[in-house]
Amino acid sequence: MKTIIVTGSSSGIGKGIAQFFLNNQWNVVLNSASEENLKRAFEELGSPENAVSIAGDVGDKRTGEKLVQAAIDHFGSVDVLVNNAGIFQPKPFLDVDENDLDLFLRVNLKGTYFTSQAAVKAMLKQNEGLIINIGTVLVDHALAGLPATAPIASKGGIHALTKQLAAEFAKNNIRVNAIAPGIIRSPLQGKVGVDDPDSLAGLQLLNRIGEVDDIAQACYYLANSNFLTGVVLNVDGGQLAGH
Helix, strand or coil: CCEEEECCCCCHHHHHHHHHHHHCCCEEEEEECCHHHHHHHHHHCCCCCCEEEEECCCCCHHHHHHHHHHHHHHHCCCCEEEECCCCCCCECHHHCCHHHHHHHHHHHHHHHHHHHHHHHHHHHHHCCEEEEEECCHHHCCCCCCCCEHHHHHHHHHHHHHHHHHHHHHHHHCEEEEEEEECCECCHHHHHCCCCCHHHHHHHCCCCCCECHHHHHHHHHHHHCCCCCCCCEEEECCCCCCCC
């Protein structure tokens, strides 16, 4: 059995990825910044024996180190890391202050950076591994009606980091890819004030929004394909192609 770490896995896309891999007999290390939410998610997933929960904010470098150590202590390896934990909130550019920008950079970019660093250290000893970063199609498809420069700038950094890490560690058999979701049905829409996510279906060529399982299946594909690295995979129903 292989082992996957999924950050931000107490709800939405992260929880869906964890469920998908559990269903396919993987060991899973779950994570959330909220211990209460993490406990609830663990129980909703059936309190599986092949899963362990580690609460912590990925913006704190020590959280990634704890996640990797938990994977090794409980399951013996770190085969895949999914950097899913992140925050997103629209705000007009001129209203963004230094604290706003620092928050998005700390959680989204710094969290991905240092959790990946902890995982790579373990993967080097194994001489193999895969990192999957969750970005956003909005990096390449800006929307005039969605002023979100701070979170999207941090996600753009994640896309760039993905390609650079792929180049740096290909020689060590460590692959690094990203998934750029389009509009996915998840709690995120409610948090940013979208009461009817399906109203955004027209942004995708397929004229529907995505489901959490669409992202989970993409992760599973990347986890089982050993000839892809440095790729940003758009799982967006054609949103980018139809720009």
